[in-house]
Amino acid sequence: MNWEDIDWKALERLRAAFLQGTAGHADYWRSEHELAGYDATFAQRIGWKWDYVLAELTRRGWTPPPGELLDWGCGSGIAGRAFLDHFGVKSVGGLNLWDRSALAMRFAGERAAAKYPGLSVAMGLPAEPGILLISHVLTELKPEQAQQLADFAATASAVLWVEPGTYEASLALIAVRERLRTKLNVVAPCTHAAACGILAPGNEPHWCHHFAKPPPEIFIDGDWARFANFLGIDLGTLPVSFLVLDRRPAPAVPPGTVRVIGGPRMSKPEARLLACDASGVAQRHLARRTFPEEYRLLKKGRCDPLQVWECNRDAITSVRKFGGGAGE
Numbered sequence: 001m002n003w004e005d006i007d008w009k010a011l012e013r014l015r016a017a018f019l020q021g022t023a024g025h026a027d028y029w030r031s032e033h034e035l036a037g038y039d040a041t042f043a044q045r046i047g048w049k050w051d052y053v054l055a056e057l058t059r060r061g062w063t064p065p066p067g068e069l070l071d072w073g074c075g076s077g078i079a080g081r082a083f084l085d086h087f088g089v090k091s092v093g094g095l096n097l098w099d100r101s102a103l104a105m106r107f108a109g110e111r112a113a114a115k116y117p118g119l120s121v122a123m124g125l126p127a128e129p130g131i132l133l134i135s136h137v138l139t140e141l142k143p144e145q146a147q148q149l150a151d152f153a154a155t156a157s158a159v160l161w162v163e164p165g166t167y168e169a170s171l172a173l174i175a176v177r178e179r180l181r182t183k184l185n186v187v188a189p190c191t192h193a194a195a196c197g198i199l200a201p202g203n204e205p206h207w208c209h210h211f212a213k214p215p216p217e218i219f220i221d222g223d224w225a226r227f228a229n230f231l232g233i234d235l236g237t238l239p240v241s242f243l244v245l246d247r248r249p250a251p252a253v254p255p256g257t258v259r260v261i262g263g264p265r266m267s268k269p270e271a272r273l274l275a276c277d278a279s280g281v282a283q284r285h286l287a288r289r290t291f292p293e294e295y296r297l298l299k300k301g302r303c304d305p306l307q308v309w310e311c312n313r314d315a316i317t318s319v320r321k322f323g324g325g326a327g328e
């Protein structure tokens with residue numbers, strides 16, 4: 001879409017509904033033009049979150065199971081396209097699109113058909129979800145609808161669920177994880193299938209979120225600057241919460257693998273990192289003197305979310321790069 005044609009007022013209205021939590025009340029898509037504006041802006045940012053999640057899945061050695069893709073609550077269809085761009089059109093038997101908005105399904109279907117000639121694209125809910133993609137819908141569902149969706153997800157061969165990295169969305173996604181972790185295998189972001197450590201007493205201030213990176217060129221792009229100014233959005237921050245489950249066993253991770261949650265807290269002598277593994281979620285300390293290079297990278301904002309550590313109580317004593325696979 002030509003950015004000159006964007007209906008900024010419509011984007012403002014959508015953003016207000018998303019932020020105020022009123023988006024779930026009724027179908028808000030008014031026109032194809034509005035969907036195109038969303039697709040060029042908000043959806044691109046969501047697509048970068050998907051790119052982050054999909055890159056992590058590849059790093060972990062995960063590949064899609066055979067079957068069709070279902071993009072549930074597809075909106076303009078960015079989740080399906082991000083998946084197909086990452087794994088290739090041949091990785092799936094077809095694309096199914098579902099949304100309460102017929103307009104959105106049609107828009108997403110047309111975009112997918114134009115981008116992937118030959119791909120079978122259908123609208124509606126198939127009897128079996130296959131590979132289920134869910135993106136930025138939880139905040140629009142009532143608790144009982146979210147439970148129904150989680151139960152539907154339990155019948156999928158794999159579930160890739162991406163939400164904003166807010167406290168509320170993260171906790172809602174953790175509730176889904178707890179509901180499903182005995183039915184499907186937990187692939188990511190966790191390194192284990194035990195109960196979520198965020199729910200342990202004392203961890204109430206924390207939530208499971210991570211930071212995706214937008215492409216650097218947007219910071220010198222006048223259109224994106226206008227988008228940021230008009231809507232009051234910080235382009236550099238892309239917090240994301242996500243959950244990936246699979247009917248097949250999850251690819252094994254090397255012993256000592258931790259998932260770093262959120263960003264590090266830096267002080268002069270050390271970095272404090274909130275880390276998750278099967279033993280729970282806990283603050284660990286990385287001493288600058290012992291790990292000058294790791295500390296320097298953290299200070300520059302480069303925090304690898306998957307690392308292999310040894311610890312002595314809360315002190316990190318060894319850091320290795322996560323390469324995926326138990327035999328690393």
Ligand SMILES: C[S@@+](CC[C@H](N)C(=O)[O-])C[C@H]1O[C@@H](n2cnc3c(N)ncnc32)[C@H](O)[C@@H]1O
Pocket residue numbers: 024027028043046072073074075076077078079098099100101104134135136137140141145
């Ligand atoms: C914020 S948009 C996200 C769209 C898309 N998944 C994305 O990530 O860009 C939420 C979408 O969920 C749809 N939706 C909300 N409630 C729904 C429901 N109960 N059943 C199906 N779709 C729903 C909306 O129509 C909208 O397209």
